[in-house]
Amino acid sequence: MSYKIPFVNYPLHYQRLKGEVDAAITEALSRGDLILRDQLRQFEGNIASFVRVKYAVGVNSGTDALYLSLRAAGVGHGDEVITVAHTFVATVAVIVHCGAKPILVDVGEDFNMNMELVEEAITPRTKAIIPVHLNGRLCDMERLMSMAQKHHLLIIEDAAQALGASFDGREAGSFGLTGCFSFYPAKILGGAGDGGIVVTNDEEIAERICLLRDHGQQRATGEILCFGFNSRLDNLQAAILDVKLRHLSSWIERRRELATFYERGLAELPQVKTPPPPEQGRYFDVYTNYVIRAEERDRLVGYLKECGIEVLISWHIPMHHHKALGLNHFHLPETEKISQEVVSLPLYPEISDEQVEFVIECVRNFHMR
């Protein structure tokens, strides 16, 4: 089905950047620089500066950014790792793939980890915590970092949805041992395919991830230092992403402006709960997704579809309710409630003010009929 207002608009996104993106692709192909070459190093340097950390290592996805971080940090059998169920399945999958045990805690009103519950979930076996900065909003990192310090725990940030967001003036990804970003096309900085990056201030961890992403090879000497993986970020992707990175700050401003439009248009509907607005002290949110809660979510989604508006539900089924994953011993009432109520409205830099006004009008019409 083709929508009047799509949830994302990849063709328009490309059209707006065509000159710059095409030039970057042509340059990479003409030079034959395809794997671990200059564009990748340049992009890694630019991401490190953007996040204000020392090192960035490009990998093939946000999932691998998380997985290689856990592996590099020595998380494995017998360890427990605390995270949330209200996230993309990859956050939990990487814990299981390392041989560790995921401990899932509930989230709060802003969809992020409930810090009270994290403290209660810590045991002598807890080795790490993965806070997920969902929808472009950070977790309360002050509380989390002080807990981590008190209990000697590692923090691996799942910042897949939060590039450019900050808390107390500090960027997502710069608090933990590592920060992990995804360049999946629909992300705030999206590639032309899969991609991800790990950022860190720890030189040893950066070196280990460089080894793990490239078969454990030390390229300079040819020595294999460990069994690794093939998880490099391609040069072509890095070249495209580097072009887009130059626009990221203006895209974030536009996203925050659009969030304000939505907030103003929907705030007075008692049946709808909007995310926190942009001006809120300690948090600088980037609205990677604009997620509202609606009492009659499924009927609203049907109505918006009839109006030609594409929306997204993340996630219909709470992760711990997927039988095959063996996580159904967790009791997470807020996560379960959220799964019945959330819906993401279209929000991306290319959407026009008029289109957002139309979405607002339709949501209002549905509730005022």
Ligand SMILES: Cc1ncc(COP(=O)(O)O)c(C=O)c1O
């Ligand atoms: C919160 C979260 N964590 C991890 C990932 C995994 O990233 P990728 O799809 O790049 O592997 C995603 C991306 O969908 C995500 O949204």
